[in-house]
Amino acid sequence: MMSDAIMSQGWSIFVIVLIVINLAGCGWLIWWTMHMRTDDQVEGDESTGHVWDVDLKENNNPLPKWWLNTFYLTLIFTVIYLVLYPGFGNFTGTLGWTQEGQYVEEVAASDAKFGAVYAAFGDASIEDLANNPDAVRIGKNTYDNFCAACHGADARGAISYPNLTDNDWLYGGSGAAVLQTIRNGRNGIMAPFGAVTGADGANEIADWLLADNPDDPSAAAGKARFMSSGCIGCHGINGEGNQALGAPNLTDDIWLHGGTKERIAAIIMNGINNQMPAQLDVIGEDRARLAAAYVLSLSKGTD
Template sequence: MTTGWSLYVIFLVVLNLVATTWLLWWTARRRKSDGNKDAETTGHVWDGDLTEYNKPLPKWWINLFYLTIIYSVGYLIWYPGMGNFAGTSGWSSAGEHDADKAEADKKLAEAFSRFDGMAIDQIAKDPAAVAFGASLYANHCAMCHGSDARGAKGFPNLTDADWQWGGSPDDILTTILNGRQAAMPALAPAIGGDVGVTEVAAYVQSLSGIKADPALVAAGKAKFGGVCAACHGIEGKGNPALGAPNLTDDAWLYGSDFNSIREAVTLGRNGMMPAHLPIIGETRTRLAAAYVWSLSHGDKAEAGAPAGAP
């Protein structure tokens, strides 16, 4: 908060306290009117002799209000509430949050310390660990990969056997711990412009059994071998070490239609998986990874959620 806004807040707080104190003092005075030594009336009379008086509030009631004002002043001295003044207690909502989080993290660390450093395929054998991993997945992963983990355009399906960066326990754990950065460069200038892009797109479609023009496929094969094979391999089967996907199967991250493939070759692709180690820590990352492992290795995990479970 800037100094100007801080002074503005302090002014409003002090103004409200002073105005409230004055209002209580003013209403506590005994008001008199001509012809009535005790109190003035409001002018309302019912049934001929039932008069409404305008008398001060009871002293005990007024004094309670004064006590609340005194309490408010003490509160504003002890706790923050006067602009940038932090209060003499040193309390802050951020500090309390951090303390509560540290306590909760300590309890969680104690509860799951037995999984520290354990391989995720071994953790996946524990139903309780997988259930907790499913909760972690729902909180941190479902917004991209979906509640059923089947992904969407640009976000991989985690329930099948296709893994862009490798599907071993260590590969999956590394992906979630450290994140991944995929980079498909724009290749149109390198393969001959629009014509070359069309030829390569047709050849890529043919690799997975999609029908394409034979002439385009033949021309695209040569261009693919000279440029694209550096990452995807001469046979188009990909390279998990580089995150280059297998182009010969039916798993397509951005779509297998001609226009989607052509767009990828022309403009490139940039996929980013954030690192979760600094977000949820190593052990909880292992639990989330164990859940992900169980989705496509349910028979090997021997326990845990079935493949595709939300």
């Protein structure tokens, strides 16, 4: 409960009365159990004095005193607790403890502990951090918590979520480019070209992009379409892509949105708007740098 969400006076009194009645009721119940006697009880006899079927007696077998006393102890504990901590209506307790206060304290303690760890890597370049096992380990931790949901636990991505391990980059694989992606997010937008290419044209271009044999007539027509439809402004004259624009390389086998002819033709027809949300506000600068180092470490040695 947040400190500003206190109860109204009426509720507070109601709760206090309930607690008092409950405590008193429990106390009386324990006292009554300890002193229970039946009217028929015979002095010096273990039984309650009740007899059935001539000789069947009901034994009076009271709970041990020490056991009942533990119930008294729980009552005393309750009273002490309600004096120290919030719980008794609006009374906040003499210790002044709040959930919010405890949370703030714990966050401060964890910042003091981990802030120093993160800051220890403060001066190094992302490329250097990618070679530092400690930095990579902490970066992986951040990755697992904040990135894996989209890019996968193994960072190999999924349809529309880029694989981060393959050294194929929409926006570039330098430490600076990866850090910028993480800090500010990215938004890859391609307008629909259906009105320019038509469905047949889109299929032909897809044939060309996927072609094993560029001399195939449909692929050859597709290449001509690609050249004349305004694609090269972003994807380059050979479809090799442009990292400054986030326009993917279309000549490799890596397809962000799925590599079937249907998917590729559909993107040409309908365009695509693919977004990664900015992470700086979520994880802060130090952890963004360590996550970038981890990402870089994944594709090191691959090409």
